[in-house]
Amino acid sequence: MKKIQVFDILRILIALLIAFFIGFIIILLVSEEPLYAFKLFLVGPFSSLRRIGNLVEMTIPLIFTGLAVAVAFEAGQFNIGAEGQFFFGAALATILGIIFKIPAILHVPLALLGGIVGGGLVGAIPGLLKAKWQVNELVSSLMLNFIFLHFSLYLVNNHFRDVHTGIMASWKIEETAWLKQFIPGTRIHVGVFISIIMVIFTYYFLYRTKWGYALRMTGINKDFAIYSGINVASVIIYSQVISGALAGLGGAIEILGIHHRFQWQALPGYGFDGMIIAIMAKNNPAFIPIASLFLAYIRKGAEVMNMMSDVPAEVVNIIQAIIIFFVTAEAFLSKYQHKLVVKEVTTNG
Amino acid sequence: MVKVLQGIFTASFFHAIFRVTTPILFASLAALISDVCGIVNVGIEGLMLISALTGVVISALTQSAWSGMIVGVIVSALFSLLLAYFHLKLKTNIILAGIALNLMASGGTVFVLAVLTGQKGVSTALNSRVLPDIRIPFIDKIPILGEILSNHNVLTYIAFISVPLVWYFMYRMPLGLRFRTIGENPEAARSVGIHVHRLQYLALVLSGLFAGLAGVYMSMGYVSWFVRDMAAGRGFMGLAAAAMGGNKPFLVMLAALLFGIADALSNYLQSLRIPSEIVHMIPYLITVVFLTIYAIFSHHKKMKKITFSADDA
Numbered sequence: 001m002k003k004i005q006v007f008d009i010l011r012i013l014i015a016l017l018i019a020f021f022i023g024f025i026i027i028l029l030v031s032e033e034p035l036y037a038f039k040l041f042l043v044g045p046f047s048s049l050r051r052i053g054n055l056v057e058m059t060i061p062l063i064f065t066g067l068a069v070a071v072a073f074e075a076g077q078f079n080i081g082a083e084g085q086f087f088f089g090a091a092l093a094t095i096l097g098i099i100f101k102i103p104a105i106l107h108v109p110l111a112l113l114g115g116i117v118g119g120g121l122v123g124a125i126p127g128l129l130k131a132k133w134q135v136n137e138l139v140s141s142l143m144l145n146f147i148f149l150h151f152s153l154y155l156v157n158n159h160f161r162d163v164h165t166g167i168m169a170s171w172k173i174e175e176t177a178w179l180k181q182f183i184p185g186t187r188i189h190v191g192v193f194i195s196i197i198m199v200i201f202t203y204y205f206l207y208r209t210k211w212g213y214a215l216r217m218t219g220i221n222k223d224f225a226i227y228s229g230i231n232v233a234s235v236i237i238y239s240q241v242i243s244g245a246l247a248g249l250g251g252a253i254e255i256l257g258i259h260h261r262f263q264w265q266a267l268p269g270y271g272f273d274g275m276i277i278a279i280m281a282k283n284n285p286a287f288i289p290i291a292s293l294f295l296a297y298i299r300k301g302a303e304v305m306n307m308m309s310d311v312p313a314e315v316v317n318i319i320q321a322i323i324i325f326f327v328t329a330e331a332f333l334s335k336y337q338h339k340l341v342v343k344e345v346t347t348n349g
Numbered sequence: 350m351v352k353v354l355q356g357i358f359t360a361s362f363f364h365a366i367f368r369v370t371t372p373i374l375f376a377s378l379a380a381l382i383s384d385v386c387g388i389v390n391v392g393i394e395g396l397m398l399i400s401a402l403t404g405v406v407i408s409a410l411t412q413s414a415w416s417g418m419i420v421g422v423i424v425s426a427l428f429s430l431l432l433a434y435f436h437l438k439l440k441t442n443i444i445l446a447g448i449a450l451n452l453m454a455s456g457g458t459v460f461v462l463a464v465l466t467g468q469k470g471v472s473t474a475l476n477s478r479v480l481p482d483i484r485i486p487f488i489d490k491i492p493i494l495g496e497i498l499s500n501h502n503v504l505t506y507i508a509f510i511s512v513p514l515v516w517y518f519m520y521r522m523p524l525g526l527r528f529r530t531i532g533e534n535p536e537a538a539r540s541v542g543i544h545v546h547r548l549q550y551l552a553l554v555l556s557g558l559f560a561g562l563a564g565v566y567m568s569m570g571y572v573s574w575f576v577r578d579m580a581a582g583r584g585f586m587g588l589a590a591a592a593m594g595g596n597k598p599f600l601v602m603l604a605a606l607l608f609g610i611a612d613a614l615s616n617y618l619q620s621l622r623i624p625s626e627i628v629h630m631i632p633y634l635i636t637v638v639f640l641t642i643y644a645i646f647s648h649h650k651k652m653k654k655i656t657f658s659a660d661d662a
Binding site for chain 2: 030078080125129133134135136138139140142143144146147150151153154157158272275276279312314315316317318320321322324325328329330331332334
């Protein structure tokens with residue numbers, strides 16, 4: 001491995017260390033038993049089979065939105081809409097899971113397709129607006145989150161609401177649409193394999209296909225891409241559509257694998273999580289599962305700590321923000337990086 | 350239909366427009382002032398949450414709404430300064446840094462509130478204060494007009510008075526000219542001896558002040574408590590309004606009013622048995638539609654410019 005790559009990894013590790021350190025200081029300030037709380041935070045996720053299971057369950061949707069954001073980032077686009085794409089994909093999959101009564105071999109793919117199409121459609125809107133009229137995708141995709149939040153809720157709450165439960169939730173989807181949970185004692189489901197397939201697919205797409213190449217070139221230098229004959233407008237559209245489809249598929253899988261009904265009433269936050277993951281993984285699909293697992297780990301740790309000590313789980317949001325701040329801070333440790341580059345060049349030359 | 354319209358367009362409806370526009374207008378001024386200096390402040394949403402909570406907590410501690418407001422606004426400005434430090438000094442992408450700030454604020458406010466009061470996500474345990482409403486003499490006596498314009502929260506008036514002030518600052522003061530120069534062309538600004546970074550720090554602090562006012566209005570005027578994620582996208586609407594108004598203070602105010610009208614309308618339409626979810630979509634939908642119309646217009650203008658300059662050559 002090149003020294004620069006080692007440096008990149010080192011830099012992320014230092015950022016994580018700083019974030020954990022600040023997290024520890026905060027716990028120290030607010031807790032009566034800080035060491036116990038911090039221990040729960042660090043080892044809590046591994047303390048039982050069920051919790052390890054939770055860790056994997058939580059990782060699955062994160063992988064999808066992580067991939068979604070990474071694809072958009074690689075194209076130089078800000079997909080803040082992964083949130084709404086995930087949500088709408090989940091809603092459509094739920095509806096297809098409820099209304100159809102067909103064998104599992106057809107039902108599961110149909111519901112998953114619903115998620116893909118739903119997410120892809122939501123992704124297409126900011127893509128088209130940007131490609132055609134330069135509408136800022138940052139604002140438009142963000143507004144679309146709220147639009148599709150309320151639109152999905154309208155569909156589910158008004159047309160598919162389970163009137164027998166006291167809570168606002170849809171009917172359960174037919175069992176033929178469930179993704180099988182295959183490890184007893186946990187809820188780990190076959191969606192985990194789909195997520196791995198999508199990681200490989202995204203990696204192959206970005207680094208081994210013509211479209212992926214055009215996409216990355218557009219992200220690196222748009223003007224250069226235009227001059228070398230790449231149709232930047234179409235890249236912007238298909239990158240947002242693929243990104244949306246990945247997020248929508250993630251939403252569908254979360255419903256078919258875990259919840260079996262739609263019961264969110266607000267955006268669950270997976271889109272922004274995807275951003276944290278893409279940043280930590282440096283947009284490389286191969287690292288997305290690791291980053292997702294890490295995020296699931298600190299979330300689960302915070303949850304266990306919240307349950308068994310006096311520290312609220314939300315401390316994890318502060319830790320996440322610090323991670324983003326330092327990982328994306330280009331000037332952070334840049335003097336050292338500069339030295340490394342010079343050294344590498346002089347030894348090679 | 351006429352009856353429905355009569356039901357909607359009452360004095361209290363127009364009163365409500367000003368009420369709901371206030372936070373959006375503050376947020377759009379926050380967006381404008383940093384935009385002008387070439388920095389997109391995506392963190393306004395988070396700054397609003399931070400100041401909303403700070404205002405509630407401090408006003409409960411001191412039993413003074415004003416000190417709550419002042420401390421809330423200062424804390425917001427400090428966090429904006431932090432954002433500036435990461436962007437300008439450590440070269441963090443400003444959009445990612447802003448999003449990080451929003452995530453931090455969304456969870457951090459809940460965290461701080463839980464540590465202080467033991468309550469998760471609402472501040473009803475705190476006996477916090479509200480900023481006063483103001484009755485304007487004379488205007489108050491005019492029928493209808495008085496009903497619409499008088500008896501607003503003090504911050505509503507401050508918001509609308511801020512618009513000409515910001516305009517004066519930007520177009521009549523040397524500092525404003527420098528701000529605009531930086532936004533237009535930072536290299537040119539640097540070459541004539543303007544301290545670009547120093548002024549960008551200042552712009553973000555000013556932006557933080559306005560975001561802070563938006564936040565304290567939410568928790569100490571709009572309602573009288575803090576609740577998690579109570580900014581509810583208004584910070585982003587501010588960004589959209591600033592973009593739509595092309596960073597011209599009065600146009601930005603009109604854009605903010607437009608969002609306010611949509612927001613107020615959605616409250617009224619709810620009483621007409623239109624599903625609430627559909628009604629809630631309206632302000633966001635309008636944002637996208639207007640942003641698109643605005644983009645189409647400026648796109649055409651740009652195209653024209655390009656063809657003209659090509660002809661000249």
